[in-house]
Amino acid sequence: MLPSSSDVVIVGAGNAAFCAAHAAAEHGVSVLVLERAPEEESGGNSRFTAGAFRCVYDGVDDLRALMPDLTDEEVANTDFGTYTKDKFFDDMGRVTEYRTDPDLCELLITRSKDTMRWMQKKGIRFIPIYGRQAYKIDGKFKFWGGLTVEAWGGGPGLVEAHTKIAKKNGVTVAYNARALSLLADDDGVHGVRVKHDGRTVEVRAKCVVLAAGGFQANTEMRTRYLGPTWELAKIRGTRFNTGDAIRMALDIGAMPTGNWSGCHAVGWDRNAPEFGDLAVGDNFQKHSYPWGIMINANGERFVDEGADFRNYTYAKYGRAVLAQPGGYAWQVFDAQVLPLLRDEYKMRGATKVRADSLEELVDKMQDVNPAGFLKTIRAYNAAVKRDVKFDPNIKDGKATVGLALDKSNWANTMETPPFEAYSVGCGITFTFGGVKIDPSAHVLDIEDQPIPGLFAAGELVGGLFYFNYPGSAGLMAGAVFGRIAGRGAGEFALAR
């Protein structure tokens, strides 16, 4: 049975929602989490993730505080470097082309370290991302790209830990409970209309936190806001983020903001299913393209695969793939880099071909112009700076010179058999447009005034990300703003 009232109601049960629930519960108020999905599919996109968090750390001592399990041997064998506030600011500015909302961006960055410690103290365990974010060169791992920490057990582990903590704190979690609309009047928000186990009921609340994700799983909204062909993209994560909470907020006069035509989208196995598959998680992605080249149906390259570490390019290259003829591309690698391919390339059922010559390879691809492909590779090989050493841990400057579209780093020649090629389409992760919040995570109305009793956090908040995204800022943003929203909701509920 769903309670007929709760001090705080939280819509959604992903990372942002649970951080809000933990923070609200600190105020001793009653908290109800409404999850649209059945329990076995619960946890939103957060459950599909690797659990990686982009957070500030000023040295190994910060990491040891966050990950007390780090051994002396690991510390001795690893160059963790630092990820300072300044670096995080640089990354957010650069990838969003300086459009990011300065207030939200500052909160995301300056609260990241403290929020991670808060989560850890609540009972979430973190570990270093060896393998994906650090390669062992000359006996030592070196982390790169500002990304060092992940939740133990990845996304599933993160959601499981969140759920346990919430229940321990007396939070009620209701599954199969889809929020339909907000109960609101001139004094603000007073609850939620919910469809629970097929029946529509009202739950009264002193305040509501919306944390129900973006609109990426809604074909109509995707096409309306992102544009033509976006109905053809595959959904990387949950099928339940259909923009419900954004619509609910807009219906009562919330201000839309941010990059409504923008989204996070990646190269994703071309034959992946329509929606994410929890048994596969994020393994349909293909993120090792910086070590090879990407070609389209004409056999032509269309992006600088080595423009930056993959953390700073992958979220915009899905859009580039969708824009190619037929909406697909092939990632091509030769034997020199095959050992470096991420685990996801070893997934059974990956759309893959392998051959001992480039001619045979393109023949197996079947849907790529062979003459165009061979011409591209010949020109590419001739343009590679052969005298520069390849190093995957740094932007090595091993570039091509003189091509219409050069590759800026990691440009190995494509000449050592065997060759492998992997076919990708576009997989959308989440949408960037959403509702406007103030720095206390209160939702603002169309006059820029807080809507009393309405807070928001996570994917459905607009203004942070434009065009692109620094890898793993999503969970961090959900945690920082979820915590702020939950704290604000707890205080609001006590005062109302």
Ligand SMILES: Cc1cc2nc3c(=O)[nH]c(=O)nc-3n(C[C@H](O)[C@H](O)[C@H](O)COP(=O)(O)OP(=O)(O)OC[C@H]3O[C@@H](n4cnc5c(N)ncnc54)[C@H](O)[C@@H]3O)c2cc1C
């Ligand atoms: C494959 C994949 C890998 C990723 N890897 C990473 C990573 O490693 N690091 C990172 O930072 N980010 C990653 N991301 C992005 C990350 O998942 C999101 O940024 C983050 O999880 C968003 O959290 P959230 O709480 O806002 O939304 P979600 O976790 O999606 O939660 C939304 C919740 O709302 C519920 N809901 C929806 N509608 C309703 C309704 N009407 N009523 C009630 N409940 C509703 C959903 O069921 C869900 O529980 C990845 C995403 C995917 C898909």
